Amino acid sequence: MAQSTPTGDNSLLQDSIPTRKIGWFERLLGPENYRILTGLLKTPASVIGFVLIGFFIIIALMAPLLAPPVTPNDPYRIPRDGFSSDPKPPGTEWKKNVMPLPFWWKTFVGTETMTHIMGTSEGQYDIFYGIIWGTRTAFKTGLVVTISTLLFGVIVGSISAYYGGIVDNIIMRIVDVLLILPGILAALILAAVLTPRIGKSLVPTMTALIAFGWMGYARIIRGDILSVKERDYVLAARVIGVKDNRILFRHIIPNAVFPTLVLASLAVGDVVLSFAALSFLGIGTEVGYADWGQVLSFARNWITSLDTYWYIVIWPGLTLVMFVMGWNLVGDALRDVLDPRMRGKT
Amino acid sequence: MTAQNNDVLLRVENLKMHFPIFRGVLRRQVGAVHAVDGVSFDVMRGETLGLVGESGCGKSTTGRTILQLYKATGGNVIFDGVDLVSLKAEEMRKTRRKIQMIFQDPYASLNPRMTVADIVAEPMVVHSVATGKEIKERVDYLLDVVNLNPAFASRYPHEFSGGQRQRIGIARALALQPSFIVCDEPISALDVSIQAQVVNLLEDLQKQFNLTYLFIAHDLSMVRHISKRVAVMYLGVIMELANRDDLYREPLHPYTQALLSAVPIPDPVADAQRKRVLLEGDVPSPVNPPSGCRFRTRCPIADKICAESRPDFREVKPGHFVACHMV
Numbered sequence: 040m041a042q043s044t045p046t047g048d049n050s051l052l053q054d055s056i057p058t059r060k061i062g063w064f065e066r067l068l069g070p071e072n073y074r075i076l077t078g079l080l081k082t083p084a085s086v087i088g089f090v091l092i093g094f095f096i097i098i099a100l101m102a103p104l105l106a107p108p109v110t111p112n113d114p115y116r117i118p119r120d121g122f123s124s125d126p127k128p129p130g131t132e133w134k135k136n137v138m139p140l141p142f143w144w145k146t147f148v149g150t151e152t153m154t155h156i157m158g159t160s161e162g163q164y165d166i167f168y169g170i171i172w173g174t175r176t177a178f179k180t181g182l183v184v185t186i187s188t189l190l191f192g193v194i195v196g197s198i199s200a201y202y203g204g205i206v207d208n209i210i211m212r213i214v215d216v217l218l219i220l221p222g223i224l225a226a227l228i229l230a231a232v233l234t235p236r237i238g239k240s241l242v243p244t245m246t247a248l249i250a251f252g253w254m255g256y257a258r259i260i261r262g263d264i265l266s267v268k269e270r271d272y273v274l275a276a277r278v279i280g281v282k283d284n285r286i287l288f289r290h291i292i293p294n295a296v297f298p299t300l301v302l303a304s305l306a307v308g309d310v311v312l313s314f315a316a317l318s319f320l321g322i323g324t325e326v327g328y329a330d331w332g333q334v335l336s337f338a339r340n341w342i343t344s345l346d347t348y349w350y351i352v353i354w355p356g357l358t359l360v361m362f363v364m365g366w367n368l369v370g371d372a373l374r375d376v377l378d379p380r381m382r383g384k385t
Numbered sequence: 386m387t388a389q390n391n392d393v394l395l396r397v398e399n400l401k402m403h404f405p406i407f408r409g410v411l412r413r414q415v416g417a418v419h420a421v422d423g424v425s426f427d428v429m430r431g432e433t434l435g436l437v438g439e440s441g442c443g444k445s446t447t448g449r450t451i452l453q454l455y456k457a458t459g460g461n462v463i464f465d466g467v468d469l470v471s472l473k474a475e476e477m478r479k480t481r482r483k484i485q486m487i488f489q490d491p492y493a494s495l496n497p498r499m500t501v502a503d504i505v506a507e508p509m510v511v512h513s514v515a516t517g518k519e520i521k522e523r524v525d526y527l528l529d530v531v532n533l534n535p536a537f538a539s540r541y542p543h544e545f546s547g548g549q550r551q552r553i554g555i556a557r558a559l560a561l562q563p564s565f566i567v568c569d570e571p572i573s574a575l576d577v578s579i580q581a582q583v584v585n586l587l588e589d590l591q592k593q594f595n596l597t598y599l600f601i602a603h604d605l606s607m608v609r610h611i612s613k614r615v616a617v618m619y620l621g622v623i624m625e626l627a628n629r630d631d632l633y634r635e636p637l638h639p640y641t642q643a644l645l646s647a648v649p650i651p652d653p654v655a656d657a658q659r660k661r662v663l664l665e666g667d668v669p670s671p672v673n674p675p676s677g678c679r680f681r682t683r684c685p686i687a688d689k690i691c692a693e694s695r696p697d698f699r700e701v702k703p704g705h706f707v708a709c710h711m712v
Binding site: 066270271272274275276277278279280281282285289290293294 | 449452454478479481482484485486488489490493494495496497498499507508511512541554557561
């Protein structure tokens with residue numbers, strides 16, 4: 040048998056790396072995550088989604104300028120122009136409780152008298168005001184609920200994956216049971232039970248949505264941790280003698296958490312939709328609080344005569360659709376980018 | 386053998402690693418994968434012991450069990466006079482300074498979220514052997530030792546080629562100045578042109594730092610090149626262990642003979658003339674290994690006794706151990 044004698048000049052190893060320039064941002068995110076982000080920014084659908092989300096962020100930030108509050112201490116209260124039950128069409132003059140003229144009014148409307156530009160709902164609530172300030176409510180509830188569910192889910196999922204065995208089994212069976220329940224119905228019941236105890240506010244609904252919303256995150260982070268746990272670099276860390284908690288926080292979680300974070304960032308749309316649904320059913324905030332579900336719920340009694348009172352449904356409905364669509368467009372694009380079969384195409 | 390070679394650094398005694406198999410709702414244990422089933426060998430200080438065998442024969446598991454990455458089912462691993470199996474977790478963690486490992490897949494063994502500097506520095510950080518500026522100097526030195534440009538220290542692993550990544554892994558293994566390194570197929574995942582470079586680097590480092598290697602591989606030519614002694618594994622058991630030259634010149638175990646005859650000769654004429662030992666069938670499942678000798682189901686010279694009792698691992702000639710009834 041001939042022996043192959045490896046010959047080699049080790050100085051050849053001192054080679055340079057002629058690769059493309061890599062910016063600090065890509066370094067920070069790592070190659071895979073950077074690919075996901077750039078992929079998103081190259082998909083037209085997700086760009087539209089980002090534009091929509093950005094549009095709503097601007098509205099939320101500029102709410103006091105777009106619709107100056109009538110009651111500055113309680114800006115989320117929708118101003119009422121009287122108490123008559125019949126909705127008034129767009130363009131009706133605002134008589135009582137008049138909103139101060141916003142800066143853009145003269146430029147865009149051309150008059151100095153305040154009107155209900157989107158009309159009023161049942162009970163003379165101004166629809167425009169409700170939508171503008173409802174944007175803030177939407178972001179508030181969406182972000183708080185999403186971040187809370189994310190944190191809770193990540194903690195539970197990490198514990199489950201890290202300890203494994205019986206702990207994992209018990210936690211995952213609880214997750215299974217909770218996942219079987221129809222989420223919105225379970226949240227509805229919990230919110231309905233909580234409301235008389237806590238009082239009418241955003242809290243009961245948000246609590247209910249958190250309580251039944253974390254399971255998905257727990258599942259996903261658990262799966263990713265289980266997969267990362269077996270990677271060679273985690274083994275390498277053990278060989279080096281890295282302590283357990285440092286392995287978990289430095290080697291496992293940073294490599295496992297990104298898909299969950301992405302998922303969470305896109306759940307905001309769904310959370311807002313669920314919140315609006317509960318609000319439409321009359322659960323949660325007190326009557327007159329600026330949130331889109333509430334504005335829509337004013338239309339409940341007029342559902343048979345929408346040919347006349349179209350504006351009480353169209354404006355809040357359209358807003359909700361645009362908002363949720365913004366998040367979903369990004370979400371769909373993300374699913375494509377994350378699909379391994381699409382790798383290299385974006 | 387020189388006097389230095391009689392100095393045993395690592396002694397593995399009857400090491401067993403059985404992975405339990407659980408089935409059913411109650412997760413009852415229904416069996417075990419006998420990945421390593423009674424392996425014994427010594428590694429002398431400063432030598433390279435090659436460990437060869439087919440895929441799935443338990444080579445890597447042996448290496449990992451020696452490092453206590455798996456809890457051994459039985460046996461002892463005596464390193465420098467200390468039994469690693471009986472050490473407590475924290476004591477073992479401290480002992481890890483002296484025993485390191487180089488991994489097979491350079492693409493999987495480096496944390497993608499850490500820079501090269503962080504990766505190479507981590508062993509020194511967790512064992513608090515250096516601080517601040519010292520660490521940086523030492524990282525630069527280590528990168529230089531493995532022929533990487535220290536200017537690349539702030540880059541991430543994905544920016545490097547396979548051979549370069551493997552050298553980052555080697556730098557990490559060297560960071561704590563270990564005396565023993567388990568090389569778990571360190572070149573199998575590399576391009577052939579890079580393999581020789583990495584093997585040469587490993588040899589240079591061995592001389593420079595007086596390292597002892599357990600070199601796990603399935604490339605017989607490469608093992609022949611780097612090893613002083615070679616152990617041949619089959620289905621969780623060592624079949625033959627001898628000096629490199631003895632083993633390659635005169636393999637005694639029928640399995641070793643078959644294995645060596647499978648090595649291609651880069652000469653068509655000679656290749657056509659030689660007699661090949663061909664084995665029939667597949668490797669039996671390690672869940673239900675054959676009784677007696679593990680190799681008897683495929684052995685060309687198996688007899689009755691082979692099914693009845695397990696052959697001892699005997700010293701047939703000085704320094705040449707074989708586990709076979711027929712030799």
